Amino acid sequence: MWKIEWKKLWFDQWGGILLLLFLAAYAVLCLVSGCDSTKAITQNEAAYLSYMQRWQGELNDQKVSELQAEYDALNHADSREAQDAKAAFMEVYNQYYYAKENPSRRFLMDERGWNTLLTHDGVNFLLVLCLLALCVPVFCGEYSCRMDQLLRSCRNGREALAKYKLLLMAVTAVIVTLLFQGVQFWIVGRTVDLSGLSYPLQSLSFFETSPYRLTIGQAYGLVVLCRVAGAVWFAVMTAFLSVWCRKTVLTLFAGISVSLLPHLLGNSFLKYVLPLPAGLLAGTGYLWGPLTEPHYNADYTEIRDVAIFRGVSPKEFCGLLSLFAAVLLVQLFFTVRRYVGRKAGAGVRIPICAVLLVWLSLFFLTGCSGETQAESVYDFFGNSDHGENGDYMIELDPMENTIYATNRKSGEAVLLNRSAFQSQGDIFAIYVTESTCYYAMQNTGGTGEGVWVYGVDLHDFSERLVYSSVPDNTADFWGLYE
């Protein structure tokens, strides 16, 4: 029976091909998303990596003296190369400042890779869709062609078949989740350094307040385990919805709603305590510990840290796991019963519904609010404020944010950046060719760091955008994507 179900899922229902397609899409998504980094590191990666190679690991006296010496040397250097190196060094130095407060639990390390893997808790939309695509037909496929009635009249077509189907879905969920995790780990590992598995978790400054005394490798293992457990639960929930709704479209609708909506309601903490798989599928937040943000007090006399993520203590985590296990077991029980055609009596149904309703109401009405904010480091480009060609002498006035072209023959000055309805930004450099004056403008409009380069035709003064590194896609997938 196991073999038949396995073959049906992976071959007859194109499960293998679907999985490969989803994995390929996820790989592309991971590549496009990139890794957590700062501008200072991205622009001076070689310098940053060389510093890291020298000082990575636990702090000791030699490293501290070398760091101080480098700090002094860079502070007294004026060259352009030294300034670039200083930007990268300051990243390391900031980490050193953090690490020296507790050297035994905080090591120096390249945080980018592990931050990418451990500090995000958005919904993995492709994993959810893949699980639904694989799991929904397991029960609904038979309901849609009325084969379930035939099967239920067979000797092994009742409880045994339901159990095999559930096992198949659970195993599928484990395989799919591990493959997705593997793809993400592989791509992040190829992009940035993922060493430091044995370092304490608190080496990552994001985990400063985490109550767990784990290594980074153990923490990642725990997150993967959570996600696997969440995926198994999600598969079981899909089975549960399948046997109750009996319709593919309803099951898919309910599955998507259950997996997406907890990410949107309330704050990011809510999903971790709701008795739904969304928290375990995200996984990382259970290890975070309380996160805070500075806020003024009521009379604006001092700044206090306000909790924006309450954190889940190890005891609470165990309690939640027990609750989740209980819900999972209840779902398994009712899935099998419903599939074989037995209905729960009112004495069972009403208390369960009441408990779930009370639980949901409690968590909708409690919690804390706010969001984390990413730190940004700004760099400055080299200045070029003058240019000329056969017809014009062109000057950039960075104070006025204007570019004037003075005609060599007539002496007439023409303003080149004329539009009163252009994006807001500071012009910091110009480059002039015989036909065009290009100017680079740093975005100050608040849509994200980046540069626009505009070209002004010096014959008819038309202006066009020739390059943009400003992140201009405002899609946040209705708040699901951070």
Next chain:
Amino acid sequence: MKLLYLEARKGILRRSVLIALILFLCLDILKIGLDYRAGEIREVIGNTEGMQAGFAEIYDKVKGPITNETAAFLVGEYRRLSQAVADGTYSRKPQEGTYSGYIYGDYFLIGSYFYSQMSYCVQYSMRMAERLEQERENLKLYQSVGNKSMAAKCSYILQHYADRSISSFYLMDSWESLLQFDFSDLLILLLLILGVAASFTREKETGMTMLLSSSRYGGWPMLASKCGVAISYAIGLTILFSVLNLTVYGVLFGLQGWDCPLYAIEACQDTPFGGTVGQFYLLSCGMKAMGFSILSLLLLLMSACFRRTLYPCILGVGAGAGASYLAGWAASPVWWKGVLAAVSPLTLTRAWNLWSCLCGDWIGNIYFPRITLVLLIQLVLVVGMLWAFKFLLVHAGV
């Protein structure tokens, strides 16, 4: 009409869809309520009771038509409080005669919520006149050098931005939040998948297609009724959620300011839309209805292409996510991103992005707003989908 009703009975007027709709309407209210309570729409709501009372008192004094008295009151209070907190020696203890209970609290309230907004309203017409003067000079220059495309843009600006002024003062943060609120868009998308994605596959799974295709109304009339129902469903959902959102926001914040021009919202100071905020809300709802109607036709097409319900559902979610991503480029200044955004039906649900700034394109020497490009491409998309339906029907031998 009978066919329409029968189709609606099959896909939409079902218990499961109606229950999901009611649940999602409740979720929508809950989401707005939670955002409201957390101070995400109006920050002062998340502040102390004293601050809220102070806010209400000041707002009552200054809202309404802008007069010399209201402007002078705000300027006077701002100057007085700025001087009081300038040297840092002000009292940190509760004070009698203050709005919020504290001197700094008053300074914070006036500075953050009222003074800058009032100065924006008062100075808007003057600043816009200066910018238009610049555009007039630009027009002369471009005409003198024969640059017709840039001259066309200048003419468009001069035509759409002339004679602007803001005569009333209202805090527009609630309108700004309502116009950008897109949680209900996700709920509508999910409900569309639930109601439309199985329109054809349901019949294929039960073997009813053969029966239907042999009947008199099984060809074009059936297809037309399915399309009609899908479009009506999308429009109905959009209206329902739009009315609900407006009602909830109205209950929480009031609807004051609906007759202010859209550019009274500071984030929309460069909008080419000359109508009021209320008119813009109607426009954005109409655009949403159009976008979701086209998306529902796309879901219907997917349903017609597959034999099993699973695939149009999964593809529908994928298409929704992809369309949402492309719609993120709705106001991008990069031309190819603009074209990609115009391909996405969900770009029509982003009226805010399309209209809050001057966002346009050229074809030759003609300058037109981005929305025109979006509508043109969506029209082509609809014609393409109808052609695809015809191809599928012919292929199925109907």
